[in-house]
Amino acid sequence: MLEIIKRLCIAGAVILFVSCMLPTRSSHSGEPGEPGELVFGMSAAFTGANGEMGIEFYRGLMAYIEHFNANGGASGWTIKVLPANDGYNPLPCFENTVRFIEEEDVFALFSYVGTPTTAHILPLLQKFSARHTFLLFPLTGAQPMRTEPFGEYVYTLRASYFEETAGLVDNLLKVGRRRIAVFYQNDAYGRTGWDGVRRALRRQGEQVVAEAAYRRGATYEQDFTSEVAHLMEAGPDAIICVGTYASQAAFIRDMRNAGHDLPVAGLSFSDSDKMLELLTLEERRSGRKYTEKLICSQVVPCYEDLTLSGVRFYRELMDNYKGTGQVAGQGYSPRRFSYVSFEGFLNGIMLGEMVRRMADDPRRERIPEVMDSIVDMDLGIGVNVSFGPGRRQGLDAVYFTTVAGGHFQPIRDWAEWSR
Known part of the structure; x- marks a missing residue:
């Protein structure tokens, strides 16, 4: 009897050891499993000479994402954005990005702000390509995000x-x-x-x-x-x-x-x-x-144009969104509407659409497949968004x-x- 107990204990220990060695499912990396939270990393200037731009961009995208989450997300999957201040300086942006990838294990990078900062982290996308690391919808119209060797890792929404x-x-x-x-x-x-x-x-x-x-x-x-x-x-x-x-x-x-x-x-x-x-x-x-x-x-239509359903939707959600999250200091006075927050709002819609289309199996390696499926999507702004094979910029319109x-x-x- 004692020998049987010993064997059972050894078997249990082996099972415990093996289970500890197996990879766990993470809502950050979005491996298949029970619906949870998909986490995206955002580096932007929230202080300094360009700080208001980052704050308003964040407010616009969060107005939609909070609406998305409040309505159940996509088959139970919700979105979380981790904002990090880089002050519009390349080195802090680089450090934020390394942390997002290696420590936070984010699902993707999202809505970075500015060319000098974003261009500085492009080599990291190539370095971590085996982990299927992508940057989604940065606020920059610069060419390095749209051309080789780094363009294949970036999806932009705005015109160049x-x-x-x-x-x-x-x-x-x-x-x-x-x-x-x-x-x-x-x-x-x-x-x-x-x-x-x-x-x-x-x-x-x-x-x-x-x-x-x-x-x-x-x-x-x-x-x-x-x-x-x-x-x-x-x-x-x-x-x-x-x-x-x-x-x-x-x-x-x-x-x-x-x-x-x-x-x-x-x-x-x-x-x-x-x-x-x-x-x-x-x-x-x-x-x-x-x-x-x-x-x-x-790169977005006028937020006063009430003939556009996308403008009316944006204004409705912005009027209901009162926060600045964790990105603005005390005393900051948010704008009711702005071109920058409207662009952020459209980014939020596109992120929600991507998650919706992969909700049955959210994995980072599926991002190109899902983005390629977005063709002639109506945002209610008078022009449709189209990605697809060989096209990683969704809109070309300039106003x-x-x-x-x-x-x-x-x-x-x-x-x-x-x-």
């Missing part, structure tokens, strides 16, 4: 900076503004935009007449008087800015203070709503005009806006910008 700059250049040239200067951030983001302007002009037999660059991290307090003077020496008809809201607003302020009323155009990443707020406050302080002759390209009634509104007729 090349598409935004081409649209601005083509429309300005059509109304006779052929002498275009560029003010840009001296990093991967700014150089991509500068290159986009240069390429678009070259296709039309023109060239950049003058350029000036500044270092990333510039605040609204920075003086750009010398950059303004340098550009004005070339006699431009218009200036295209490739910057952030603080730097672009400061440049416009100093340009208007110097007596120049040329059109100034910016890209979607400038966060036009925040830029306009800074310039409006400057107008009230000084009595001068800073918000006239401004143009901004956008052009100017200030009217205290907000950036669609440009109805470019003729008003004639030289």
